[in-house]
Amino acid sequence: MATDRTSAKDAEFAAWMTARQPALLRTAYLLTGDHHSAEDLVATTLAKVYLSWDKVQRREVIDGYARRILVNENNSTWRRAWKKREVSSDELPERVTIHDTYDDGRSRQLWDFVQTLPKKQRAVVVLRYYEELSEAETADALGISIGTVKSQASRALATLRAAAPAAGFDRQDLREEER
């Protein structure tokens, strides 16, 4: 009986994992900035979801739960690295060439800007503007208040606004999120 339950659980988890992994990997890539770190982050996230699979009685909350683990695990990894006083590498960050005839270079500049954001602001930007979560959903995923989501988004845009002349953005485009 126990073996049957384990098999059913594993099959259910495997099906969920197959369906959800690509989206998790994309979000992880945006949070970490490199493919290898993203894969490592997703692997840890999937493992932690698997360890908690029996505790989840409502499957519709699994996706949000996995997302929460993903962003928080990313923050934890950063904190451990900071404590070890890791020296930043001279290697340039991984760049993937995107051939997009409709991109006049602004897209690359925006991505470069996103990669300079502090971890939490970056997570807010990714969840709000890539995953298109609401402020409430973003707050839930990050375990912070809606007010903090708003302030982090506002700070990110303020930073971009301050860098506007060098980045070539029209300052008129940057009045946003002051609400």
Added chain:
Amino acid sequence: MNANDNNLRDELGRSLHRQADHIGGTPISFEQVKHTAGRIRRRRAITASAAVAAAVAIIVPTAMFTANLGPDAAPDKPPVATQSSDPTPTDPTPTDPATTAVPLPDEIPHVGWFKRSTMEIVMPDGSLDALDRADYDQFAVIGETLLASRPDGNGNGFLDVIVDGEVTETLETNGTLVVSADGTIAAWADRDGKVFAQYAGGSTWEADRVGFGGDGGYYPTAVSGNGSCKETDVVGEGVGGCTVYVGQGGEASGLALNSHGNGEMPPGLASVRDVWWSADRSRGLLSGLREGSPEGVANPDPWCSVLVDPADNREVLEDCTKRLETISPDGRHVLAVDIDSDSYGPLTYYVIDTTTGKVVTTVEDRGTLFNAVWEDDGHVLFLTVRDGMWSVIRVGLDGSVETALPAVAGDEFEPAYVLPKRR
């Protein structure tokens, strides 16, 4: 919202999609996930065991067995806790496994403590850490966050929010700190008396705080919740939300501040001391004070302690000679002190059966008793001081007494050990 307002948001979104939508590669296999899960599980067990070995190393060199504890005291050993005997299933809330305890063998201590002289703290999960200060007098572990409170010397306090051994934030408080019976929610008030609550809920170093409104002057006396103060959270088959019970400076009657809106104090209760719920939330108990005394009984104090069933606000127990305090993890017993105990600390503690109201164990002649903490369903840890010697004793429901942490000399107003607010 005009086009300019949306422009940057849309551009950011398109940029991120351009970067991420092409991301792919060889999928992680299920076997890889199981392998990683096994590694995580083993790492947690190793961490716990190493922390236990280190904790024992702290205790052994300072082991002192004094005659003050009496001839019936057992040899020193670290606090031991067993899992609750509540037969109901564990909380089905999907929590981050990083905050979920891995089952440990019974002999490994599960209750944490802080030793001031060495500034070392043993966490409830058995891990060991060193803090930067010795003046913490209260602490609680909420998820992965350690909340440690210290006095400011002027009647107020500071609450350090500590994650991975680092103080991430310091809050000015009025010195209050309360924790829910299940250890998932903490509450305190700032120096204006505004109340805050923090819960684990899968978050890391910055768990959410729910600020409650109010006119100030509040001091929390108890907090109850379902693992989250966010009413939008899905918790098991229900929703989140918490209630912080507060006293009001100078006022006789307390309030219930509810994250859903205005809460209500149980009818007749002036204050709430503790709230307990079974794991499946089917049974609950609430200990508190109400005015009055039983007919025909001389009562030097205008208050009576009561246990109330929160489902229907029915009084299940009344005692006008004792003050009821914290309820045991299984809800079957409650700690109590004499109603006229002074503020320094009681000399006598009672363990009362919540069904019959009878005293099952009396703890006395052990010095002044502080920081009583339920270690498990059948044991209570007491921080005691006698003749300048501080120790932690473990008292069983059968009246057995043994040393949990050895006696050390210290200032009679500054305990040498600090026990957590909750196990």
